[in-house]
Amino acid sequence: MTPLRLIALAIAALALATLPYWMSGIYYVNVASQILFFAVFALGLNVLAGYGGLVSLGHAALFGISAYATGYILQAGFGHPVAIIGALVVGVASMALYAVLSLRSTGIGFIMITLALGEILWGLAYRWISVTNGDNGINLHGRPAPFGIELTTATAFYYTTLVVFALAVVMVAIFVRSPLGAALKGTRDQPRRMNALGYHVWAIRFWACLFSGLLTSLSGILFVYYTQFISPQTLALTSSAEVLLMVISGGAGTLLGPIVGAGLVVIVKSVVSGFLERWNFLLGAIFVAIVILMPEGLVPGTARLWRLAWRRARGGGAPS
Amino acid sequence: MSALTVTDLRKSFGGLRVTKGVNLNVAPGERRLIIGPNGAGKTTLFNLITGELTPDAGSIELFGTNITRVPSRRRPHMGMARTYQIITLFPQDTIIHNVSLALLGLTPMRWNPLTDMRRQSRLTEQAHAALARVGLGHIAERPLSQTSYGERRRVEIAMALAQNPKLLLLDEPFAGLSIDERRDVQQLLLAIPRDVTIVMIEHNMDVALEFAERITLLHFGEVIVEGNRAEVVADPRTREVYLGH
Numbered sequence: 001m002t003p004l005r006l007i008a009l010a011i012a013a014l015a016l017a018t019l020p021y022w023m024s025g026i027y028y029v030n031v032a033s034q035i036l037f038f039a040v041f042a043l044g045l046n047v048l049a050g051y052g053g054l055v056s057l058g059h060a061a062l063f064g065i066s067a068y069a070t071g072y073i074l075q076a077g078f079g080h081p082v083a084i085i086g087a088l089v090v091g092v093a094s095m096a097l098y099a100v101l102s103l104r105s106t107g108i109g110f111i112m113i114t115l116a117l118g119e120i121l122w123g124l125a126y127r128w129i130s131v132t133n134g135d136n137g138i139n140l141h142g143r144p145a146p147f148g149i150e151l152t153t154a155t156a157f158y159y160t161t162l163v164v165f166a167l168a169v170v171m172v173a174i175f176v177r178s179p180l181g182a183a184l185k186g187t188r189d190q191p192r193r194m195n196a197l198g199y200h201v202w203a204i205r206f207w208a209c210l211f212s213g214l215l216t217s218l219s220g221i222l223f224v225y226y227t228q229f230i231s232p233q234t235l236a237l238t239s240s241a242e243v244l245l246m247v248i249s250g251g252a253g254t255l256l257g258p259i260v261g262a263g264l265v266v267i268v269k270s271v272v273s274g275f276l277e278r279w280n281f282l283l284g285a286i287f288v289a290i291v292i293l294m295p296e297g298l299v300p301g302t303a304r305l306w307r308l309a310w311r312r313a314r315g316g317g318a319p320s
Numbered sequence: 321m322s323a324l325t326v327t328d329l330r331k332s333f334g335g336l337r338v339t340k341g342v343n344l345n346v347a348p349g350e351r352r353l354i355i356g357p358n359g360a361g362k363t364t365l366f367n368l369i370t371g372e373l374t375p376d377a378g379s380i381e382l383f384g385t386n387i388t389r390v391p392s393r394r395r396p397h398m399g400m401a402r403t404y405q406i407i408t409l410f411p412q413d414t415i416i417h418n419v420s421l422a423l424l425g426l427t428p429m430r431w432n433p434l435t436d437m438r439r440q441s442r443l444t445e446q447a448h449a450a451l452a453r454v455g456l457g458h459i460a461e462r463p464l465s466q467t468s469y470g471e472r473r474r475v476e477i478a479m480a481l482a483q484n485p486k487l488l489l490l491d492e493p494f495a496g497l498s499i500d501e502r503r504d505v506q507q508l509l510l511a512i513p514r515d516v517t518i519v520m521i522e523h524n525m526d527v528a529l530e531f532a533e534r535i536t537l538l539h540f541g542e543v544i545v546e547g548n549r550a551e552v553v554a555d556p557r558t559r560e561v562y563l564g565h
Contacts, residue, residue, distance in 0.1 A: 174433070174434060174436075175433050177436045177437060177438065178432055178433045178434055178435055178436065178437060179424050179429050179430050179431070179432045179433075179435065179437050179440075180430065180431055180432055180433040181433065181437075182417070182420075182421060182424070182437050183421070183424070183430050185410075186410060186421055189410050189411075189412065190408055190409070190410060192372070192408065193404075193408040193409070193410075194421075194425070195372070195392055195393050196370060196372070196392065196393075196396065196401075196402055197396060197421060197422050197425035197426075197479070197483070198393055198394075198395075198396035198397050198425035198426050198430075198483070199393060199425050199430060200393050201393070207431075207433070211433070
């Protein structure tokens with residue numbers, strides 16, 4: 001890692017660690033929590049869409065399954081540790097089934113299968129009222145208290161989310177630098193070649209799906225504890241599209257891109273919407289501008305512009 | 321025991337019969353050249369041998385082992401490597417990363433999600449050795465996108481050789497190369513040791529004939545002439561369908 005990146009990382013870490021102290025108002029601390037757990041969700045989708053080239057339009061359904069599972073297990077009288085572990089198991093197992101069905105195809109076929117699966121699960125959540133309580137959803141009562149720390153306050157919940165977020169970033173960073181991560185990127189770029197080199201392309205994608213499912217489940221659990229409510233709207237296509245927007249706008253296939261994308265979408269949705277009635281129009285306009293001006297996403301696009309500016313400033317030399 | 325035995329291999333795409341009972345027997349260490357006009361079914365034959373296509377009938381044996389139903393991804397683990405007519409590499413990565421991926425493909429480490437691939441010193445050393453073998457050691461860290469066509473051809477060959485194959489299938493390795501690049505690749509192929517059996521498709525007869533010991537002429541999915549260089553070149557059917565009068 002270059003010194004410049006180390007400094008940037010240290011500043012970012014310090015800013016996140018001290019955020020509740022310099023951010024005025026509980027509302028904004030809660031917005032920061034939302035950015036972090038949606039960033040975990042976007043990181044999960046990025047494993048598939050960015051590093052694996054498999055664009056899923058049904059990921060919100062998996063996010064919702066974990067959230068519903070948490071609610072059911074708590075309603076059944078179990079404690080929070082059982083609910084969290086159970087929801088993770090249910091989420092990853094659902095992802096395994098989802099992968100078996102959707103990895104029969106790639107490209108447009110994969111997108112359509114994931115879209116269909118997402119819609120099926122949304123339909124079940126919406127219409128199977130005896131199980132899901134339909135549009136009324138499921139309410140949660142209380143948050144866990146790890147090591148005796150109550151997560152009822154915005155600050156305590158923020159720090160818990162920050163720990164999970166940091167864990168997710170480290171997990172993804174390790175994964176993408178690993179042989180399996182390199183193999184996944186290889187299957188994205190040249191699946192035929194990877195097969196001819198002795199790789200089991202389907203199995204590599206399957207493992208990537210499970211890892212993506214784990215991160216998606218983690219974010220789903222954080223979400224349901226944050227809102228203390230889960231309804232079919234969480235599983236809807238718009239939710240899947242939103243998280244895909246986070247990945248694409250920030251920069252698919254980069255570690256920082258989905259985090260920046262999550263920040264952008266959550267801020268427009270939660271903060272700008274307070275001042276602007278047509279906030280979704282603004283979000284759409286921002287997305288169109290990104291696609292036109294920085295088709296690779298905000299993070300790689302900014303890096304490209306930075307390199308260009310540096311070269312011009314140095315009279316042709318490139319930054320290290 | 322033959323290195324490669326293809327028996328009565330057949331393949332159709334709908335009503336189009338592209339491989340019509342091909343028989344091929346390649347001895348260990350042999351340099352075999354497959355020639356034929358466009359559409360003769362040469363690349364299809366390679367795709368059948370490597371398992372990228374499933375034959376309708378017939379069998380394929382690699383050093384005495386029937387591999388007809390073995391999945392294509394398992395064949396490199398059995399000693400088969402190939403290059404492609406259209407260069408198929410990872411353009412966003414460096415040259416050494418491309419070769420490292422080839423090496424990684426045959427090791428259980430490819431499933432490892434925890435270790436840093438760049439810190440696998442043994443893998444890196446092997447990749448450097450493979451690149452040195454094809455004369456690209458000095459540009460190992462260069463992004464593939466910044467290399468010439470000829471260098472990419474050599475990267476393809478380096479990737480195949482890095483897997484220590486017993487049977488190497490080369491699909492038009494001289495295609496699109498300049499005279500100098502062609503000479504470099506030719507030297508490279510001539511330096512491959514005899515424990516590697518080579519089957520090559522090539523249209524450039526100047527370089528290919530110098531390399532080949534036996535030649536198979538395919539036409540409309542059938543072997544119509546087979547023999548040593550002199551026999552095949554002298555055969556009137558070769559002149560009629562391929563070399564011209």
